[in-house]
Amino acid sequence: MTTLPANLSSRYDVVIIGSGVGGMCSAALLANAGYRVLVAEKLQLLGGRFSTHRFKDDYLLNTGGNVYCSNRYFYQVLQEVGLPQAPLLEPEIPLKYRFGGRDVIMPQRGGLKTIIREMARSAEEAERVTSMVYDALQGNEPPDNLTLEEWIAQCTDNQLIRGFFWAIAANLSSAGANEMPAGTAIHTMKNSPSFPYGWVKGGVITLHHMLASAIEGRGGAIVKGAKAVEITASNGRVDGVVFDVEGRSVEVQAQVVISNIPPRDTVALVGEDRFAPEYLAEMRRTLRPAAGMEVIFVSEKKLFDFDGCICFLPMVETRRLGQIEMMNQLDRSLSPPGVYYYLTLQIVEPGSHENVDRELERRLVLEDLREQVPEFERECEVLTVRLYHKSRPIMNTIPGFVIDPQSPLPNLFFCGDASVPRGFSGSDGCARNAQIVAGLIKERFAPAA
Ligand SMILES: Cc1cc2nc3c(=O)[nH]c(=O)nc-3n(C[C@H](O)[C@H](O)[C@H](O)COP(=O)(O)OP(=O)(O)OC[C@H]3O[C@@H](n4cnc5c(N)ncnc54)[C@H](O)[C@@H]3O)c2cc1C
Structure with a gap:
């Protein structure tokens, strides 16, 4: 083993694998409660599937979700750790539904x-x-x-x-x-009421920068480019995590490990032989990841007369198309000047998560777009079409098919959208899940003196 980068230690109270919403929120809550935390993220970008990245130099695109509900559990976490509300752009008309050839505003x-x-x-x-x-x-x-x-x-x-x-x-x-x-x-x-919601100025990565400042401000550490390759365990407990950092193997000891990566990947890192076969079978039976597709298209013309999101009736009035979000009619900093970009989200053939027919799904949604957006053929350019499935789905499981955040090993916890409480989903569910996991850790493990 080589040593960690200079600013890191070899022992933490809590090591968090992954910097998604669940990872960052639980790290901030625990750092705020006096625990020495380390967040280790394999990529160079924080935020997982709820973040923002630069695309083709000129665009700031989401890496997954981007709609932020401004009065719910994510906001509660910000408040709990002493952060202000995120800078928010709230559309005057947030939601319309299109059916029967007309658009109807959904009142709040x-x-x-x-x-x-x-x-x-x-x-x-x-x-x-x-x-x-x-x-x-x-x-x-x-x-x-x-x-x-x-x-x-x-x-x-x-x-x-x-x-x-x-x-x-x-x-x-x-x-x-x-x-x-x-x-x-x-x-x-x-x-999960739909309202109020909005877009975070600069993209949802702003939320992770805020959380990172809270974590680091309370003595926690965040390291990017650190991929967990093993969770070490002995005597029925986890002992720490081995990371690959730029090709070097680095081991960190931890009193507690929170895994923000999918539960099946977590089990693989610990070793399946450390779990009862019945537990693994139950996990396989329970988890049902949800796949989806997204099309991002641009236009020099403003295509919609409002700034929110328009929803369609997938499988009934459209083949697949679920919604179009007016990504930057409000936040013009997300694209080059004079360009509007729009983001669609749609389901794919239900149940086809492991075996999505990418070409078919792409064709169906483009047909929908040609029908639903009169200017699509003439005025728009497709920037990218992204399929979320397999190890990067829309959600690691659909509501109703979740697993408990407490793993069978007493000091290993799952945190993320596969273990949200009943009645929650998405990023806000992950924030709520982080509150629960942080609460369990505070009850059961004291920070080292
Ligand atoms: C296209 C799309 C649209 C969505 N729209 C919305 C929406 O509008 N509203 C909403 O609330 N939710 C939405 N969601 C869902 C929401 O984004 C997710 O539920 C949520 O972001 C999941 O967070 P998480 O805590 O599970 O972590 P994840 O986002 O899964 O993050 C896990 C992190 O772990 C890292 N990692 C993985 N393996 C390792 C390893 N071995 N070592 C170190 N790090 C590792 C990953 O790089 C990643 O950063 C959407 C999702 C998608 C994909």
């Missing part, structure tokens, strides 16, 4: 009711569907052995309303409505 209060009423074929149908949905949201949740699609079909055969619930499932987790357990979907809808 009573949005579900408004959209369902607009889609319903009669006042009686609107009343029936809204009562069922609001009754469920108020606590009478449907069972999880029904999918969201099966549950809504009990109340209506209206194809627009069916499509609306496909859009909701896609927005919550990139899952199909035929995959998401109904009870968990409703719980997640209740827990």
Whole structure:
């Protein structure tokens, strides 16, 4: 083993593998509580799938998610560690739904009711569907052995309303409505209101720079370009992590290890033989990663008359297209002058995560874009098409199929979107998960004196 870079030690209270939202939030919370933490990230960029990188010199693009809910758990973490709110750009009209050839604004209060009423074929149908949905949201949740699609079909055969619930499932987790357990979907809808939301000025990497300042300001360390290659263990506990840093093997001891990388990769780093076969089988059965595709296209013409996001009805009115976000109509610093860029997000064939037909999915979404954006063929250039799947999915699992953040080894924790609590998903779920993991560590392990 060689030694660590000069500013690092060989022993920490808590070593965090990965600098995604879960990793950075848990590191900030623990550093704030007096633990000596090390965050080790294999890339040169912080933030994982919720970050911002430079593309073709002139663009700042997301590495995954980019919508930030400004009053929820991510913000709570910032507050807990003494940071201010992130600099936010909130669109005046955040959300519209397109169906039946028109665009309907989703109001920030009573949005579900408004959209369902607009889609319903009669006042009686609107009343029936809204009562069922609001009754469920108020606590009478449907069972999880029904999918969201099966549950809504009990109340209506209206194809627009069916499509609306496909859009909701896609927005919550990139899952199909035929995959998401109904009870968990409703719980997640209740827990993850769409509003208020916005874009962080300069991209969501700004959030990670803020967290990094809190971590380092309290004596924690962050090292980029450090890939964990082994989690060492003995006597049923983890002892530390071996990193590959520029081709050198570096070992760090830790009282506790938090893994912000997918649970299956974490198990591989520890060695499968250290886990009971039943636990591994259960993990394999449970986790269901969600794949998705994204198209980023640019135009010199402003294509939409509002600054938020427009949602479609995937699998019902569009082949795949779920939403188009007006990425930089508000933040002009993200692109070269005079250029607007737009980002689509869409599900892929549900259940095809391990085996996505990239060409087919690309063709389907481009057909959708030609239909939905009249100027697409004439005015727009596709900057990039990205498929998120396999080891880099939209989410490491869909809501309802998560694993416990406490691993079978008492001082090894999972933190990230595979172990968020019921009713959470995405970046905010990871922030909530980080609060829980930090809480467990504070209860069970004291920082070294
Ligand atoms: C296209 C897309 C759109 C999305 N849209 C939204 C949205 O609008 N809102 C929302 O809330 N969520 C959204 N999400 C989901 C959200 O981005 C993720 O749920 C969240 O960012 C996952 O964070 P995480 O804590 O699991 O860590 P990850 O982001 O998975 O980060 C893990 C980190 O670990 C590092 N790493 C991996 N292996 C190693 C190793 N061996 N050693 C060291 N480091 C390692 C990785 O490089 C990475 O930086 C979206 C995701 C995608 C992909």
